[in-house]
Amino acid sequence: MISLLRSIGLIFLHMFRKRETIQYPEEKVVLHPRWRGRIVLTRDPDGGERCVGCYLCAAACPVDCISLQATEDEHGRRYPAFFRINFSRCIFCGYCEEACPTYAIQLTPDFEMGEYNRQNLVYEKEDLLIDSQGKYPGYNYYKVAGLSAGVKGKGEGANEEPPVDIRSLIP
Amino acid sequence: MVRIYIDQKPYDVKPGKNLLETCLTLGLDLPYFCWHPAMGSVGACRQCAVKVFKDENDKAGRLVMACMEGVRDNMYLSVNDTVAHDFRSQNIEWLMSNHPHDCAVCDEGGSCHLQDMTVMTGHAYRRFRFPKRTYQNQYLGPFLHHEMNRCIQCYRCVRFYKDYAGGKDLDVFAAHNHVYFGREKDGVLENEFSGNLAEVCPTGVFTDKTLREHYTRKWDMTMAPSVCQHCSLGCNIIAGERYGALRQITNRFNGAVNGYFICDRGRYGYEFVNDPDRVRQPVIHAEKEGRNLFESLSGILTEGKLIGIGSPRASLEANFALRRLVGEENFYQGIPENEAELLRKILAIQHSGHVHTPSLKETEYADVTLVLGEDPTNSAPRLALALRQAVRTKPLEDIAGSNIPLWNDAAIREMIQDEKGELFMAYPVNTKLDEIASGALHAAPEDIARFGFAIAHFIDGHAPVPEGMEPQTLESARRVADLLEKAERPLIVSGTTLFNGDIIQAAYQIGQALEKGERKAALCFVLPECNSAGLALMQAPSLAMAMKAAETGKFATAVVLENDLYRRAERSEVDRFFSTFENCIVLDHLENDTARRATVLIPTATFAEGEGTLVNNEERAQRFFQVFMPKNEHIRESWRWLDEFRQFRDGSRPDELRELDNLLEELVSAMPQFKGAEMAAPLSDFRINGQRIPREPHRFSGRTAMLANVAVSEPKPPEDTDSPLSFTMEGYRGLPPAPLTPFYWSPGWNSGQSMHKYQSEAGGSLRGGDPGVRLSGDGVHFSNGLQGTIPSAFKRQDNEMALVPLPHIFGSDELSVRSSSVEGRSPRAYIALSSLDAERLHAAEGSILQMRIGGQVFDLPVTLKNELPEGLAGLPYNLPSMSGITWPAKGVLTNTAL
Known part of the structure; x- marks a missing residue:
């Protein structure tokens, strides 16, 4: 009896609480920056594609919905020739973002991707690549990598000595 | 067997090995870098540290490099000891201190x-x-x-x-x-x-x-x-x-x-x-327009008699399917008569019982090697590497008594210094192996053969001696004979490269002379192509015989299997051959001159798109497996097409469609010399725990996206009816049988170094034995292949040059030269001359001379090779621009600039 009354009382009190239900789609939901929604490919601070086609996102993907092919430009800079995500399979787990060594692939707070036709959920690189650094500004992988791919020369990286003169015997 | 204790656990292990090999053989994961099973230990990377204890009571122990310490009886060591483990992890940290942040793009x-x-x-x-x-x-x-x-x-x-x-x-x-x-x-x-x-x-x-x-x-x-x-x-x-x-x-x-x-x-x-030039669609010649493939094929196949031309680069199954389609008596090898003759001779020698046919591995242990008329670096490159090992490992016998174990590479190399095993080269021009040879003879093919006969004579006095040889050559023949006779594991390498049967005969005579009861000399023959031995074992007549048979006009249709006949014989002859038929069915995977003559051109699978069996130079039957199912359904194995043709002709019975296993079974029952070929790999119904063996690693990615641009619903993965492998990542994850190993992987070992997990001991043979079955050749009669006479010495002709073919590793092979990287390393056409001949023609290095061989004319730049005897010229063998020469050839050389 007492528990019954207590429940009724609690329900009565909830009438004066803040409402959680919102009138979507008229009213938009506020999402946190780290909310895991639509996947994008970002660019580095110099405007170049961040993705280097390392295949780690594809390997990490538990539903195998990412496929790509790496290629390289005349300077040896790697980039994806195509990059495809099948969002009809994606479970938005964010493992791809976690695996990405260059901050290229990122999940964004956007879930409004509904389609009538399932085929339209297959996103190609032109649908994924955005003109922004996304959540991680200031990082350019090729500046910290050891190889030279037209971004910096050998030994010009963040924490690198100038190239060794192999004809010298001086310590 | 000796007993060692690793982390208090007793193990019985093989003596004479180092600790690293032993730990890897026992399945313990011990990191290493510089050690390589084929190259031994040098102790350079300091990565494989373990702790070794004096006895069971010793608690302190000392750190040693496992690759530099031999196994001793009653040895106590620890792999998991904290000090050893910390040492290894610090070592990696040091190695990584300069390693770039590159993995993503590496x-x-x-x-x-x-x-x-x-x-x-x-x-x-x-x-x-x-x-x-x-x-x-x-x-x-x-x-x-x-x-x-x-x-x-x-x-x-x-x-x-x-x-x-x-x-x-x-x-x-x-x-x-x-x-x-x-x-x-x-x-x-x-x-x-x-x-x-x-x-x-x-x-x-x-x-x-x-x-x-x-x-x-x-x-x-x-x-x-x-x-x-x-x-x-x-x-x-x-x-x-x-x-x-x-x-x-x-x-x-x-x-x-x-x-x-x-x-x-x-x-x-x-x-x-x-290659973008692959044949991708069946092509029916313009005259037959309006008929579909089935109609035109069943028309052609039923209309008249068929003649079948096999190929040494097609699998056993494909050649057999063709033989069954056209009938045994109408099946011909698609190789020149001379080459067929050489192959018959080689097979007769290998089955004579007087010589031993070594595997490639065995050639690495020869103590005296004689190479008679071969340039292995260019005609069978992996053999050249094996011969280098023979020369390198021979001196190790002498230090067997010392305390240095054979895996201690740096130390034994220091000890043997420049000592080398004996290798004698006889070839018309300089070869790369000359630099490690203890002697080399540069002579015309006839003289190389005579040299071989002289060696046979010096070993066995009953063998005939060639007349009129130069005393210097005789002296070196005597020296080689002496070495071969004293050798424990003598090896003679010869082959078809120079298209000279006398050389092969001479090699056989030497082998016969060396035979002492059970002990037989090893004779290794280099053959022209990947399935030359398999095709030759079918004992069909050559292309020249096919041309003769076709002239009677009794054949309406020729079926040419994966063979560009314009590379096998002179253009005019092949043209005449094709003109005798109403129809010509060509099965091939690459566009070439023969394919352009076809009335019906059938696209076939390459080795990557189909299964088959090849017989190598030591008559080892080995199976290759389909790598992927081509999206284009027209691309199918030749044997599948040919078997269907047979059914078209005999009235279609799709239920009888052959699988690879049935075909092999019939092959063996029709030709018992192939007995064992069906055992080269497990049958297609082989399963482990009811599971197939996956062709894809378990981390294979993109399954649900790679075809999503075509259709978002994933198609059913292709099924493999011919082998126990699957085209997916699902299946048995343990160790597959050795012939079915699609890749090397083991937990924690992603690189190819995981190979030792597949071996019975680190560096040893594969678990369950090395793949491939040596054919016995039972039931074949190799008639009169073993006789031969000593040829007369080479003499310069005034009006024409004798020509020798010079193979090139990059360029002489019909298929690999289609790869852009290999093509980039392939030489341009040239003619090699001695400077005496060049002077006579007023030519210098690089000047263009005209060479007329039969009806063919080539304009070629001169390359001077002074080791060539006067009157003998070398031409690059089988370059795409220089094919269709019937070897051994003679030609008239003129300087048109004069």
């Missing part, structure tokens, strides 16, 4: 030994805050990419390239903490085995440049066990595919054949599979 990533070892020791966070050392890279040619920043100074590259493969142009430069592994300056790496550096290097300093053009991680490839198609040795390879294109060839270990290494022709010659 081609080695995912199959990287350094990655594996770093994870194994637990080094995860970088503590070293100081700048990293950097290097400039070098251009190393079309095969390898150089990224020197990644180097961890294990010295494996120079040990392989210089010591093992005899390369001259890769070395270590500079000093102390910035040694550099590269060439003296930018340039193409010259050695024929340079591609192995990509596998030997434990990290990404040397990577496969052709893979780079269509880069795919190891885990993303669909792989299958395959057999190299580019020479007669039949090296085992792993071929990998992604998105419908062949991406990479890597070595597949076979203890009896290629071991750990393959040549660059085998590694880089694969790109013909992705």
Whole structure:
């Protein structure tokens, strides 16, 4: 009896609480920056594609919905020739973002991707690549990598000595 | 067997091995870098530290490098000891202090030994805050990419390239903490085995440049066990595919054949599979327009008699299916008469019982080698590498009594210094093996044969002696005979390269002379193509016989199987041959002159798209497996097409459609000489725990996206009806039988170094025995192949030049030369002359001379080779621009500039 009354009382009190239900789609939901929604490919601070086609996102993907092919430009800079995500399979787990060594692939707070036709959920690189650094500004992988791919020369990286003169015997 | 205790557990192990090998054989994960099973230990990387205790009561112990310490009875050691483990992980940390942040863009990533070892020791966070050392890279040619920043100074590259493969142009430069592994300056790496550096290097300093053009991680490839198609040795390879294109060839270990290494022709010659000139659709000639394939085929097949031309580059199954379609009496080998004659002779010798046919591995242990009229570096490259090992390992016998174990590579090399085993080369021009040979004879093929007969005479006085030989040559023949006679494991290498039967006869005479009861000399023959032995064992007549038979006009249709006849005989002869038929069905995978003559052209599968069996030069039947199912359903194995043709003709019975196993079964029952070929690999219904063996690693990615651009609903994966392998990542994950190993992987060992998990002992043969079955040749009568007479000495002709074919590793093989990387290393057409001949024609190096061979005329630049005897000229063998010469040839050489 007492528990019954207590429940009724609690329900009565909830009438004066803040409402959680919102009138979507008229009213938009506020999402946190780290909310895991639509996947994008970002660019580095110099405007170049961040993705280097390392295949780690594809390997990490538990539903195998990412496929790509790496290629390289005349300077040896790697980039994806195509990059495809099948969002009809994606479970938005964010493992791809976690695996990405260059901050290229990122999940964004956007879930409004509904389609009538399932085929339209297959996103190609032109649908994924955005003109922004996304959540991680200031990082350019090729500046910290050891190889030279037209971004910096050998030994010009963040924490690198100038190239060794192999004809010298001086310590 | 000796007893050792590792971490208090007793193990019975083989003596004479080092601790590292022993631990790996026992399945213990011990990290290492510089040790290589084929190259021994040098103790350079300090990675494989373990603790060794004095006795069971010793608690302190001492750190030793496992690769530098031999196994002793009653030994106590610890792999998991904290001090040893910390030492290993600190060592990795030091090695990594200069290693760049490159894994994402490094081609080695995912199959990287350094990655594996770093994870194994637990080094995860970088503590070293100081700048990293950097290097400039070098251009190393079309095969390898150089990224020197990644180097961890294990010295494996120079040990392989210089010591093992005899390369001259890769070395270590500079000093102390910035040694550099590269060439003296930018340039193409010259050695024929340079591609192995990509596998030997434990990290990404040397990577496969052709893979780079269509880069795919190891885990993303669909792989299958395959057999190299580019020479007669039949090296085992792993071929990998992604998105419908062949991406990479890597070595597949076979203890009896290629071991750990393959040549660059085998590694880089694969790109013909992705050639845009592939035949992709059945083509019906214009006159037959309006009829579909089925109608025109059943019309052609039923209208008249068929003649079948087989091919030494097609599988046994394909040749057999053709033989069954046209009937035994109408089946011909698609090779010139001379070549067929040589092959008959070689088979007769191999089955004579007087000589031993060695496996490629056995040739590495020969103590005296005589190469008679062969240039293995160019005609069978992997054999040249084996002969180098024979020369290198021979002096090791002398130090067997010393206390230095054979795996202690640096020490034994120091001890033997420049001592070498005996190798004698006899070939018309200089070869790469001359540099390690203790003697070389440069002479015309006839004189090489006479030299061989003289050797046979000096070993066995009953053998006839050639008349009128120069005393100097006789003296060296006597020396070689003396060496061969005293040798314990003499080896004679000969083959078809010079198209000279007398040389082969001479090799046989020497082998016969050396026979002493049970002890037989080893005779290794180099054959022209990957299935030359298999086709020859079918004992069909040659192409010349087919041409003769066709002239009677009794055949309405020719069926040509994977064979460009314009490479086999002179153009006019082939044209005349084709003109005798109403119809010509050509089955091939590449567009070529023969394919253009076809009334019906049928697209066939390459080795990557189909299954089949090849017989190599030692008559080892080996199965290669389909790597991927081509999207184009017209591309099917030749044997499948041919078997269907048979059914079209006999009235279609689709239920009778043959699988590979049935075909092989019938092959063996029709021709008992192939007995054993059906056992080369498990049958198609073989399963382990009811499961197939997956062609894809368990981390294969993109299944639900790779075809989503075509249709978002994933199609059913293709099914394999011909083998126990599956085209998916599902299936049995344990160790598959050796002939069915599609890739090497073991937990914690992602790179090819995981191979030791597949071996019965580290560096030994594969578990369950090395793949391939030696054919017995039972039931074949090799008539009169064993007789021969001594030819007369070579004499210069006034009006014409005698010609010898000079094969080239890059260029002479029909298929590999279609790969752009191999084509880039292929020589331009030339004529090699001695300067005496050149002077007579008023020609110098580089001047253009006209060569007329039969009806064919070639304008060729001169290359001077002074070792050539006067009156003898060398022509590059089978370059695409120079095919269709009937060897041995003679030609008239003129200087048109005069």
